[in-house]
Amino acid sequence: MSIRAVVLFTFVSVGVTITQNEVCALDSGKSRDVTIKDVMVTAYKEKLAKKVMQGEATQDEKQRLLNLYEALAQSAPPRGSQVSWKRKTEALVNAAQAAVEGHENAPILLKRTMECGACHTSHK
Numbered sequence: 001m002s003i004r005a006v007v008l009f010t011f012v013s014v015g016v017t018i019t020q021n022e023v024c025a026l027d028s029g030k031s032r033d034v035t036i037k038d039v040m041v042t043a044y045k046e047k048l049a050k051k052v053m054q055g056e057a058t059q060d061e062k063q064r065l066l067n068l069y070e071a072l073a074q075s076a077p078p079r080g081s082q083v084s085w086k087r088k089t090e091a092l093v094n095a096a097q098a099a100v101e102g103h104e105n106a107p108i109l110l111k112r113t114m115e116c117g118a119c120h121t122s123h124k
Contacts, residue, residue, distance in 0.1 A: 034071035
């Protein structure tokens with residue numbers, strides 16, 4: 001095996017390990033591993049929150065959204081009041097918890113709490 005092949009294999013192996021660790025952090029909801037950006041990308045850009053809100057998500061996907069929102073709630077706001085951050089992120093957590101528990105009003109709660117401008121105006 002050439003040196004080039006060994007180096008390439010090493011970089012690919014390290015990259016796969018890092019990616020797997022990031023996915024595990026998102027799935028487990030470990031707040032110290034999950035950034036606000038991770039939450040925004042997974043919940044909104046990848047449309048996980050929309051899928052949960054529309055009733056198309058599996059139980060695992062609902063739990064993943066709850067884990068993400070719990071991690072978000074444990075993060076410090078980049079800007080603005082901690083009190084406001086706590087109130088808004090707790091509303092997201094409660095709505096996601098309602099979805100996990102199968103409450104009928106969960107889609108309504110999620111829609112009310114997923115108001116992008118409300119958080120971004122105060123905290124981004």
